[in-house]
Amino acid sequence: MNNIRKIADDVLYVGASDRRLALFENIYPIERGVSYNSYVVLDDKTVLLDTADHSVSREFLENVEAALSGRTLDYLVVNHMEPDHCSVIAEIVLRYPDVKIVGNAKTIQMIRQFYTFDVDSHAHIVKDGDTLTTGKHTFAFVFAPMVHWPEVMVTFDTSNGFLFSADAFGTFGALSGNLYADEVDFEGEWLDDARRYYINIVGKYGVQVMNTLKKAATLPIKMILPLHGPIWRENISWFISKYQTWASYQCEEKGALIVYSSIYGNTANAVDVLSSRIADKGIRNIHTYDASKTDVSVLVSECFRYSTIVFASPTYNAEIFPKMEMLLIELKAHAFQNRDVAVIENGSWALSAGKKMSELLSSMKDIRIISPVLSIKSSLKEEQLGEVDAMAAAIAESVNN
Ligand SMILES: Cc1cc2nc3c(=O)[nH]c(=O)nc-3n(C[C@H](O)[C@H](O)[C@H](O)COP(=O)(O)O)c2cc1C
Ligand SMILES: [Fe+2]
Ligand SMILES: [Fe+2]
Structure with missing residues (x-):
């Protein structure tokens, strides 16, 4: 059974959670599990923003199919080529053979490294600041190198202020129905995992994170949709200020x-x-x-x-x-x-x-x-x-x- 969630009339959550995995990246204990978030935007053209880990691929693919409800997939935006988000790319290409894969030159090169399908016939290469209009929505691609990996970018939907932030603003912890940070006790139950996630995954790259935060400060952000953990639509500045503290190596x-x-x-x-x-x-x-x-x-x-x-x-x-x-x-x-x-x-x-x-x-x-x-x-x-x-x-x- 699919488990898609409505974020806006034309934006759907198609991710899933894993509570079986003991060690994230085979090193970090995750007693509370982890979610692999992914999003579908339904416009004149259809868009999928990132895929998921293979551990949740069955639910993820069912969700994508349900979200598209009979339509084909026109674009797959790959914000991050790490396998916890890109494991299902080849399967998506098999199911939707006309899909265009939107990524930067480094992303496309990494897809070639990880996979054997004909990447070039699907590639839609973007540069920093490029946009893609799919009907009502216009997506702007903002490069965020080393906000985990060198190819990372974030995607800003200028029509609704949604920032698809890749690993940034993510956290360990599986989701339990509530999709939004304002629906859970984030400070009491999630912040320790959010800090542990940030510090261990990207803590080394404080300078690059600060650069991305500076770029993000110029965007009219209404919602932050990360690849792990809850979505932010309230109190966004509180979480951004945590990131500023961590990325500038100040004590909290x-x-x-x-x-x-x-x-x-x-x-x-x-x-x-x-x-x-x-x-x-x-x-x-x-x-x-x-x-x-x-x-x-x-x-x-x-x-x-x-x-x-x-x-x-x-x-x-x-x-x-x-x-x-x-x-x-x-x-x-x-x-x-x-x-x-x-x-x-x-x-x-x-x-x-x-x-x-x-x-x-x-x-x-x-x-x-x-x-x-x-x-x-x-x-x-x-x-x-x-x-x-x-x-x-x-x-x-x-x-x-
Ligand atoms: C395998 C092993 C190696 C040790 N090597 C040293 C050493 O190289 N130099 C030293 O002064 N003490 C060494 N010790 C002794 C401990 O450092 C020392 O007994 C210390 O007081 C133990 O503190 P603790 O009670 O907090 O464990 C070693 C102890 C063990 C078990
Ligand atoms: Fe990552
Ligand atoms: Fe990730």
């Missing part, structure tokens, strides 16, 4: 984040003592995570969220404990920058985790180490409480300023 909240690794519990004890001291200084926004327990995608996202971060790790075979090392490597890979940090190391014979963590952090842009490394020899001792207190004071000052 003044607060202390403590991430630690611990084999036997002694480093865990030290950070608990530290967090109590931070709390005693009046700080209320303190969050502690064990890097072995929490997925690194959550930790990366939380590091982007807070102003002040403590990294604590035992020395492990003369290295940083692997789970902590992975977090630091991932932060660097996501262009993590502009934060106040402190480092705690532990070790029983030759401590080197602190130096290695500091080096890794110092290789990132605008990372300010606000306190001397606290070195613990196996377990925290009474005589080190002065050092702990000094670190807590530096953290409290960072959070308060």
Whole structure:
């Protein structure tokens, strides 16, 4: 049974959700699932904006057929050639052999790379700023390179102000009937996943995202229709301002984040003592995570969220404990920058985790180490409480300023 949804008289939702997939991109846990959004515009000519992942292809194809209700498909706009959105292109071409595929030169080249059908006979190549009129609707194509992949573009329907934004403004999380962000508790139930999605998928490309936001600011946007998660028709500026914060590497909240690794519990004890001291200084926004327990995608996202971060790790075979090392490597890979940090190391014979963590952090842009490394020899001792207190004071000052 098809499950098409009406967004406007002539705009239909034809996407679908997957709640079985454990790891998005085979790396990010998605306990709440994910939706693959796709849209049909019915005009003198018919238009499909992006396809879907193969996991939902059956429902997706049924939806497209129902949305077209007997008409053929004239245009398929490919805003993004990543397989979570383009898996069904070849099937669409088989079903609608006269379809024109609208994409830029890079998109068309990627379609040739992924598929073996005769791409050139279907290609309708557009340049940045080009438009396509299909009757009442005129679509403007705005390139958004690296707002996930180099070929990415967003499509603005000038007739109704709908921005088909590709991966931008998307989020993990399957849809449950409600299509719009204003129909769900977005801040309470979705924002953490939206942040984790943004930071992990495009966090590295803040400069490119800012460029796209600047271009978008000139458009009279009425609705944002992303390829994942709910559609935005209210409070759009609130979500755009979140993107501005994330893309410019500003912290979202003044607060202390403590991430630690611990084999036997002694480093865990030290950070608990530290967090109590931070709390005693009046700080209320303190969050502690064990890097072995929490997925690194959550930790990366939380590091982007807070102003002040403590990294604590035992020395492990003369290295940083692997789970902590992975977090630091991932932060660097996501262009993590502009934060106040402190480092705690532990070790029983030759401590080197602190130096290695500091080096890794110092290789990132605008990372300010606000306190001397606290070195613990196996377990925290009474005589080190002065050092702990000094670190807590530096953290409290960072959070308060
Ligand atoms: C496999 C393994 C390798 C370790 N390698 C080192 C090391 O190279 N240098 C060192 O000083 N301690 C090393 N340690 C000891 C721990 O860093 C040390 O016992 C620390 O106090 C553990 O802190 P925890 O109680 O928070 O787990 C190693 C421990 C393990 C299990
Ligand atoms: Fe993507
Ligand atoms: Fe995507």
